[in-house]
Amino acid sequence: MALKILVVDDEPLIIEVLKAYLERDGYQVFSAITGSEALSKIETIKPDFLVLDLMLPDISGEKLCKQVRQTSDIPIIMLTAKTAEEDRIQGIVIGADDYISKPFSPREVVVRIQAILRRTQRLTEKDRLSFNNGALIIDLPRYQAFMEKEELELTPIEFKLLAGMAKYPGRVYTRSDLLEKVQQDTYEGYERSIDVHIKNLRKKVEKNSKKPEYIITVFGIGYKFGGKPDVTHSSQ
Template sequence: MTKILTVDDEDMILEVLEAYFEKEGWEIILASNGIEALRKIKEDHPDIIILDLMLPDISGEEVCRLTRKESDVPIIMLTAKSSEDDLINGIVIGADDYITKPFSPREVIIRVKAILRRVNKLAQRNELSFNNGNLKADLIKKEVELGGQLLSLTPIEYKLLVTLASYPGRVYSRLDLLEKIQEDGAFFEGYERSIDTHIKNLRKKVEKDSRQPEYILTVFGMGYKFGGTPDAVDTSF
């Protein structure tokens, strides 16, 4: 059963979403503040999180940032902030989607189902493929091919590529990437700006022109994202 953690300090919002989620047959976990949310994330391991940004103790942004150190669980942010900068910041710190208040509960259901479909497809995959098979990553063999040719990547380059390619379009800061590498158990030495060096070396191997990349893209002032177009998911394996 899908477990959804809903975090909001407004009882009415919790009650409404709980009623709608129950109709979908989902298991509902509720939290009214950030500290409680972080505890339930560790204890209950939800499949998706609905997270309000304006919480009474610590901000939703901080909850998201701390969660991303431990987990890639999908996060949908609820926010009364509607400026472009606020919404971009939410995505940059690790949110998968956002919904602006006031909202329709049916919109939340649709967004949740869309993310769950994507996550379930990713879980079934043992290969990532982009741009009509031009770039492929075999997640079992831990090998990457470009144009049918096997690439010689260092362990850090491979982990950086797979991290970015697993969520095309998601922006990762340098610190995000550094923490992800460390979580995966790799030895890493140096300041987070050292990520730039690894990205530069990775681009030399996967890009036709590293000065005009199509896969490893720089988001100025924020970090990096993956720009390849995913191929259709094959769920036959």
């Protein structure tokens, strides 16, 4: 699945050039020309990387960066015509991962993005669980799960059930155990109601819900996760 990059700049030519270079390297590129549009797209598309111009028509790039940092650790490269050292330092202080002055080489931007992604992906690798040769991927920080590169439309309860069991493949969970995993969502229910959520989860995860590979029933006890881990991972 292609990584999603959001380019925020009020100069259409800059967006066009960066889009061409980034898409050539296999990234999925989105754009915004205002800070408010950027905030909306960050919420809806959940990008993996943010390229942010500091001189926006409505919200300053500095203010936007601070807002993003309140809820997200998404990597950010700032683009700006400001060249003073203290401006560059300020950009890093408020949460940017890198700072590039205009005019710039589009290829340099791509290379810096790749370098930051390599570093951040190594740091967050333990938060991505992969099973059955990459068939099922669970991204814990982003509350997303993918089957054969297609995102699964899971409810919060379904995601917590899937992720909770996947952290310990083969471990058997009683219905009471699983109920505890979803109660922090202010969910109130009976142990047997877990069966309903498991049934719905199987419809979304399994190729054949009658012969499940991932969500296995342990008769008389509860359920366990049957996926085969691609790499050794630790729970959080």
